[in-house]
Amino acid sequence: MECLRDFVGIEGCGAATPASGEYVNSLPGITSFMVGKIADKEQVTYLEVWNDVQERAMKKFASAVISIFKNKKQLKIKTVSQTVDLGRIIDNSTPTAAAAEYRGFTVELTFDSNLTNLQSSLQVIYVQSVAIYSDWAGDTTLKIVDLDTEAVLHSQAISLTVGWNTVSISEAFDAYRIFVGFDATDVGSPLLNIQPYVSIGCQTCAGNIYGADCTATVYGAVSADTSDLTTLDKGSNTYGVSGVFSIQCRYDWLVCSNIDLFTLAWQYCLGAELMVERIYSDRINRFTGIDLEKAKELRTEFETGWKTELEIAIDGIDISENDCCVECVSQIQKPYIVP
Numbered sequence: 494m495e496c497l498r499d500f501v502g503i504e505g506c507g508a509a510t511p512a513s514g515e516y517v518n519s520l521p522g523i524t525s526f527m528v529g530k531i532a533d534k535e536q537v538t539y540l541e542v543w544n545d546v547q548e549r550a551m552k553k554f555a556s557a558v559i560s561i562f563k564n565k566k567q568l569k570i571k572t573v574s575q576t577v578d579l580g581r582i583i584d585n586s587t588p589t590a591a592a593a594e595y596r597g598f599t600v601e602l603t604f605d606s607n608l609t610n611l612q613s614s615l616q617v618i619y620v621q622s623v624a625i626y627s628d629w630a631g632d633t634t635l636k637i638v639d640l641d642t643e644a645v646l647h648s649q650a651i652s653l654t655v656g657w658n659t660v661s662i663s664e665a666f667d668a669y670r671i672f673v674g675f676d677a678t679d680v681g682s683p684l685l686n687i688q689p690y691v692s693i694g695c696q697t698c699a700g701n702i703y704g705a706d707c708t709a710t711v712y713g714a715v716s717a718d719t720s721d722l723t724t725l726d727k728g729s730n731t732y733g734v735s736g737v738f739s740i741q742c743r744y745d746w747l748v749c750s751n752i753d754l755f756t757l758a759w760q761y762c763l764g765a766e767l768m769v770e771r772i773y774s775d776r777i778n779r780f781t782g783i784d785l786e787k788a789k790e791l792r793t794e795f796e797t798g799w800k801t802e803l804e805i806a807i808d809g810i811d812i813s814e815n816d817c818c819v820e821c822v823s824q825i826q827k828p829y830i831v832p
Contacts, residue, residue, distance in 0.1 A: 494551040496749035501760045503543050513756050520764040522791045542770065550766040554759065557800065558744050561807050568812060569820050570615060571742045579711070579735040581657060583626055585683040589732055591629070595636065595716045596682055596732035597674030599725065602740065603708045613818040614750065615742045617665040618709070620647075623673055624660070626733035627653040628681040635660055638722045640670040645722075653680065667746060672714055672722055673736060682732035687713060709740045742818030747810065754806040761799030768792035 502511030504518045517523060562568050579598065589596075600618050623635060630653060637647035646666050651658065712727040748755055771788040812819055 494555045494745055494748060496745070496752060497551055497554065497755075497759055498547055500752065501756065501763055503763075508540060508543060513753075515756060515760055517760060517763045517767060520760065520795065522787065523764060523767065546763065546766045546770055549769075550759075550762045553766070554748075554762050554799075554803075555744065557803055558748060558807070561804055562744070565804065566807070566812075567821060568814070570744055570747070570818050571820060576621070576737060576739040577711070578737045579685070579687060579731065581624065581626070581685070581735050583683040583685050583733055585628075587684070588628065589677075589682045589684075589730075591677055591679050591681050592717075593678045593719055595672075595674035595719060595722050596677045597623075597672065597714060597734040598687070598731040598736065599640065599670060599672050599710075599712045599714045599727065600738060600740075601640075601670040601710045601712070603710050613742060613816045615744075615746050615816070615818040616669075617667055617741050617743055617746065618671055619665045619739050619741045620662040620671075620673065621737040621739070622659055622661050622663075624735040625651070625653065625658045625675055625680075626683055626685070626735075627655060627658060628683075629679055630654050631679055633676045633678075633680060635673075635675045636722060637662070637664075637666065638672045638674075639666070639668040640672055640723050640725075641668065643721075643723050646671065651675070665741065665743065665745075672716070672725060673734065674714065674716065674722060675734065676719065677732065678719075682734075685713075685731045685733050685735060686729050687711060687731060747812075751806075751810060754809055755803070758799045758802035758806055761795045761802060765792050765795035765799060768795060 499509045499511055500513050501515045501517055502508055502513075504516050559570075562570065600620075602616055602618070620637065625633075625635070627633075633651050633653055635647075635649045635651050636645055638645055646668065647662065647664060649660065651660060713729050713731040714725040714727045715732065716722045716725050718724055768788045768791050772785065772792065814821060
């Protein structure tokens, strides 16, 4: 739910301008006490409190979205059933010499048009880590590129040592096809064959993820043009590049791709969490200007408001039961009357 951060803002003390143009101060009961109540010397702490409020609110918001879909719409979005590790079994007998090119592997979401399940916009490719085997010590660059939009999704400078070098990524990428590769200008690469995943002429590493519905394919790949990492030669060799990744389905993308529908619900949620801060926090810069009983009343009002608005927003979103990320919580049963 990271897209919600600063989507609704708070006025005062140098807070960021919200993308929505909406402020939590606009809610009744907050405007009168929020702005100008914190001394200049406490500005940093003020914003830290606001960040903490957003963190807690995002967790509550995410849990509520899951609960409403499950209980009201009888739909459950799958998470992940398998994590793929490409392993580190290399053959260094005939290494590929260093060259001005990017080497690595692709992960591509696949879809069988003969199946009833639909490709899902809720799918993401989550890369946990990437490992590079190097015969050279020095600096290189690791990039993750969207093969459809040509956008560089991740770029990182790496100081290689001889042997395996593990890079933590821990990012989810909203893309159907990505290339994970490094600059091999100074690096000789061993063979790392993904044959254990070969199936019907292609290297399918995710055949068991969501059964035959939401699947992915991995290929070894190399780009001879360091300025264009979308033109690739594919095969089974990843050139000593391994990775741990998974294909996931996330509610985050459902909210983030329809974020305008959730603005009011999110605004009320932030208001409720601010009241929690007022009631329970003993920080030196605790939000003041409102008595305890009034804060409790507003918390109840805002909590009711955001949960009601969240249900309204979700009611306006239709997800096909044939979406490969979705499964029914329970089967609909037809009642029969026995005469």
